Amino acid sequence: MDRRTLLAAGLAAGVTATAPLRAQLSAKPAQRIPLWPGRVPGGEGLSVADTFVKRSPDGPADDIAWTHLATPVLKVTPASKPNGTAVLMIPGGGYTRIAVGNAPSNLAQMYAANGVSAFELLYRLPHDNWAAGPDAPLQDAQRAMRIIRAGARRWGFDPVRVLALGFSAGGHLVGRLAEQVGSATYQPVDAADTLSAKPIAVGMFFPVVTMAEADAHGPSKRELLGSAPTTQMSDTYSLERHVPADMPPTFVCHCADDRTVPYTNSIRMFTALQAAKIPSEMMIAEAGGHGVPLIGRDGRPHVWLDLVAAFAARHGWVAA
Numbered sequence: 001m002d003r004r005t006l007l008a009a010g011l012a013a014g015v016t017a018t019a020p021l022r023a024q025l026s027a028k029p030a031q032r033i034p035l036w037p038g039r040v041p042g043g044e045g046l047s048v049a050d051t052f053v054k055r056s057p058d059g060p061a062d063d064i065a066w067t068h069l070a071t072p073v074l075k076v077t078p079a080s081k082p083n084g085t086a087v088l089m090i091p092g093g094g095y096t097r098i099a100v101g102n103a104p105s106n107l108a109q110m111y112a113a114n115g116v117s118a119f120e121l122l123y124r125l126p127h128d129n130w131a132a133g134p135d136a137p138l139q140d141a142q143r144a145m146r147i148i149r150a151g152a153r154r155w156g157f158d159p160v161r162v163l164a165l166g167f168s169a170g171g172h173l174v175g176r177l178a179e180q181v182g183s184a185t186y187q188p189v190d191a192a193d194t195l196s197a198k199p200i201a202v203g204m205f206f207p208v209v210t211m212a213e214a215d216a217h218g219p220s221k222r223e224l225l226g227s228a229p230t231t232q233m234s235d236t237y238s239l240e241r242h243v244p245a246d247m248p249p250t251f252v253c254h255c256a257d258d259r260t261v262p263y264t265n266s267i268r269m270f271t272a273l274q275a276a277k278i279p280s281e282m283m284i285a286e287a288g289g290h291g292v293p294l295i296g297r298d299g300r301p302h303v304w305l306d307l308v309a310a311f312a313a314r315h316g317w318v319a320a
Contacts, residue, residue, distance in 0.1 A: 041136075046129060046130070052067065065093055086116060175202070176237075200249075206266075207261070243278060255288035281311050
């Protein structure tokens with residue numbers, strides 16, 4: 001087996017619900033790195049405060065979602081034995097909130113246990129009236145990629161080999177990150193901003209893609225663009241309309257029975273990627289709702305972890 005095969009197999013093994021794995025998972029808060037060294041861009045005159053709510057009254061204490069975020073941060077879960085790779089994960093929440101707790105997510109810990117330094121992004125929300133409006137989350141995503149690369153030596157990975165994954169509205173944001181690598185969305189603040197914000201590859205999971213009425217996720221569109229966006233605004237933020245020639249290789253994944261974000265979002269994205277001749281792959285699972293579970297109904301690791309690892313490895317994420 002070569003190293004690429006070993007990584008894919010290792011990730012699958014890492015998500016098996018075994019006693020050793022459960023012992024590895026921790027409820028301790030993650031390391032937190034503020035994205036911006038001083039004032040957050042476009043926050044002049046605002047009085048935003050970091051605010052979270054419990055996602056379920058009877059759920060675990062750390063099952064929370066951030067409804068306002070004044071201080072965008074990266075949660076860091078360093079690899080125990082670094083293999084030279086890193087992953088940025090962008091959670092969703094319909095741009096209404098960010099559904100992630102203070103502790104490292106299970107997925108972050110699983111990656112870290114298999115040698116991948118994991119970073120989770122808490123980004124600003126448009127409804128807090130940042131000057132950049134719907135581009136405030138993109139500013140944070142670009143800055144996050146640059147901070148990750150700037151710390152590559154510290155965390156023991158190759159700064160080129162950073163994979164970016166996004167989930168639901170986070171899938172939309174990771175798509176914008178991949179499409180807008182040439183856009184300067186903020187003024188540089190330090191040396192990290194000389195580095196590229198382009199991931200080596202991208203994974204979009206049950207993503208919000210389009211703002212076209214037939215397939216749009218209404219809450220995400222409303223939070224991002226307001227209650228009555230113009231046709232031009234809707235077009236600008238529809239990912240399938242703006243795939244560039246230098247888009248990173250992209251993996252798209254959805255469940256056919258998703259009742260929140262229609263699976264046709266992923267089909268639109270994959271069709272656009274193929275038309276632009278971007279290396280791309282799509283998986284549509286039969287069932288799973290709004291999400292792709294780590295563990296399938298048969299108790300075995302869900303195949304998407306293997307697929308995205310193998311796809312990213314083919315495009316340089318794992319050294320040959």
